[in-house]
Amino acid sequence: MIDLKNRVSLVTGSSRGIGRATALKLASAGSDVIVNYVSSRTAALETAKEIRQLGRQVWVVKADVSEEQDAIELMGFVSREIGQLDIIVSNAATGGFRNLFDSEPKHFERAMATNVLSLVYLAREARELMINRPYRTKIIAISSHGADIALPSYGLIGGSKAALESIARHLTLEVGHLGVNVNIVKAGLVRTDSTDRLPGAEEMFAGRIHKSMMGSRVLEADDVANAVLFLASPLSDLVQGETLTVDGGSAIHV
Numbered sequence: 343m344i345d346l347k348n349r350v351s352l353v354t355g356s357s358r359g360i361g362r363a364t365a366l367k368l369a370s371a372g373s374d375v376i377v378n379y380v381s382s383r384t385a386a387l388e389t390a391k392e393i394r395q396l397g398r399q400v401w402v403v404k405a406d407v408s409e410e411q412d413a414i415e416l417m418g419f420v421s422r423e424i425g426q427l428d429i430i431v432s433n434a435a436t437g438g439f440r441n442l443f444d445s446e447p448k449h450f451e452r453a454m455a456t457n458v459l460s461l462v463y464l465a466r467e468a469r470e471l472m473i474n475r476p477y478r479t480k481i482i483a484i485s486s487h488g489a490d491i492a493l494p495s496y497g498l499i500g501g502s503k504a505a506l507e508s509i510a511r512h513l514t515l516e517v518g519h520l521g522v523n524v525n526i527v528k529a530g531l532v533r534t535d536s537t538d539r540l541p542g543a544e545e546m547f548a549g550r551i552h553k554s555m556m557g558s559r560v561l562e563a564d565d566v567a568n569a570v571l572f573l574a575s576p577l578s579d580l581v582q583g584e585t586l587t588v589d590g591g592s593a594i595h596v
Contacts, residue, residue, distance in 0.1 A: 344575040347372035350426045351574065352416075352468075354378045354407050354460065355434030357385035359534035360484060363563035364431050364570045365389055366396070371571055373429065374399035376420065380406050380434070407434055408456035413463035420471065427471040429574045432461045432483040437499035439540055445498055457502035458509055465513055465524075473520035480574045481517075483510055484566070485528040485585065487593055495541045507585050514583040523582050525573045529566045530554075530589025554590035561590055 356365040357379040365375050375393050379386035386402050393400040405416040437453035472479040488500025514524045569588045
């Protein structure tokens with residue numbers, strides 16, 4: 343059994359979807375949790391309520407981690423009010439579903455800031471809290487198949503996810519020797535508020551049963567959270583700079 347007692351985790355974008363499932367999973371394993379949100383305050387408070395019901399401490403912090411100053415202030419809060427941070431899950435993502443020819447520079451900049459730069463901001467600002475601890479601390483970012491598979495109206499998000507995976511690998515060079523593991527969970531198609539807005543979403547969701555190798559079982563947010571939990575635990579101490587795919591085998595065949 344994975345035991346994360348006496349650990350503190352930050353999960354960005356944890357009011358809904360995979361972020362929410364991850365925050366609850368980490369709390370179930372014993373970690374106290376910082377729930378981060380931008381606009382979904384009610385949902386964030388509901389996530390926090392469930393974490394408290396699990397007997398864990400929880401803090402709810404509004405911060406747009408795509409903004410450098412917000413990331414600085416978020417980590418300032420963690421340093422002052424908590425004084426500890428062991429696990430970062432960089433889950434917040436954006437980009438919109440549009441063709442590349444319909445994209446403007448502001449769309450590209452927003453996708454890169456939220457999906458890629460936020461990881462760098464958070465890691466940099468948390469560095470002193472996370473390095474040279476008695477145990478290895480963990481940074482985990484959430485990617486998707488758009489990083490290496492072309493999907494309709496997904497160019498900006500997919501491109502930023504590819505960059506995210508590369509950035510994570512390079513980040514290990516800067517913090518790995520200081521006791522920090524940096525890894526990626528690449529999630530297959532999970533039904534969330536966001537993916538429900540994908541062009542052709544219903545056809546893709548219906549087709550999961552034919553793409554997966556899991557029989558009638560479909561990928562859920564909780565399955566992705568299980569992978570994050572593994573990478574957040576001491577069981578993954580020798581896993582460094584890797585991308586762990588969780589998709590039931592969907593992406594390994596046509």
